[in-house]
Amino acid sequence: xxxxxxxxxxxxxxxxxxxxxxxxxxxxxxxxxxxxxxxxxxxxxxxxxxxxxxxxxxxxxxxxxxxxxxxxxxxxxxxxxxxxxxxxxxxxxxxxxxxxxxxxxxxxxxxxxxxxxxxxxxxxxxxxxxxxxxxxxxxxxxxxxxxxxxxxxxxxxxxxxxxxxx
Numbered sequence: 001x002x003x004x005x006x007x008x009x010x011x012x013x014x015x016x017x018x019x020x021x022x023x024x025x026x027x028x029x030x031x032x033x034x035x036x037x038x039x040x041x042x043x044x045x046x047x048x049x050x051x052x053x054x055x056x057x058x059x060x061x062x063x064x065x066x067x068x069x070x071x072x073x074x075x076x077x078x079x080x081x082x083x084x085x086x087x088x089x090x091x092x093x094x095x096x097x098x099x100x101x102x103x104x105x106x107x108x109x110x111x112x113x114x115x116x117x118x119x120x121x122x123x124x125x126x127x128x129x130x131x132x133x134x135x136x137x138x139x140x141x142x143x144x145x146x147x148x149x150x151x152x153x154x155x156x157x158x159x160x161x162x163x164x165x166x
Contacts (some may be wrong), residue, residue: 039068050160052077070158076149077128079159080106083142090137099131103146125150
């Protein structure tokens with residue numbers, strides 16, 4: 001039976017005045033005017049499905065994050081994005097509940113989607129949810145990012161690569 005262990009931690013993103021991110025033809029974040037993918041600090045609101053991070057900020061409430069190519073050693077990757085559509089106003093409890101529903105479903109689906117090799121590689125990975133703050137919610141942010149990874153293991157491929165699909 002395919003399975004992944006689960007430990008969960010929620011991170012909250014906040015608005016930032018950091019410059020806008022450029023992306024190359026593979027949708028990887030690059031530094032402005034460059035095609036080469038480097039560790040790049042970007043606004044939390046600019047992260048997308050598939051983005052990888054060497055590490056996540058220690059502070060649970062962050063406005064920027066450093067991305068890195070998924071071909072480089074990374075600890076974390078956004079493997080699913082969802083949107084909170086059924087709350088009329090912001091409440092931390094409500095956002096937290098909806099975020100957990102979105103990411104737990106995506107996490108539970110991984111063993112059905114990934115092949116045995118991927119499940120072995122990510123077998124000890126952790127689920128982290130990134131969700132809107134009250135401030136970003138006021139600006140229209142409803143995005144939830146489900147992140148898989150580890151603070152102690154480095155991965156050298158994207159979990160979204162076709163070679164990991166069952």
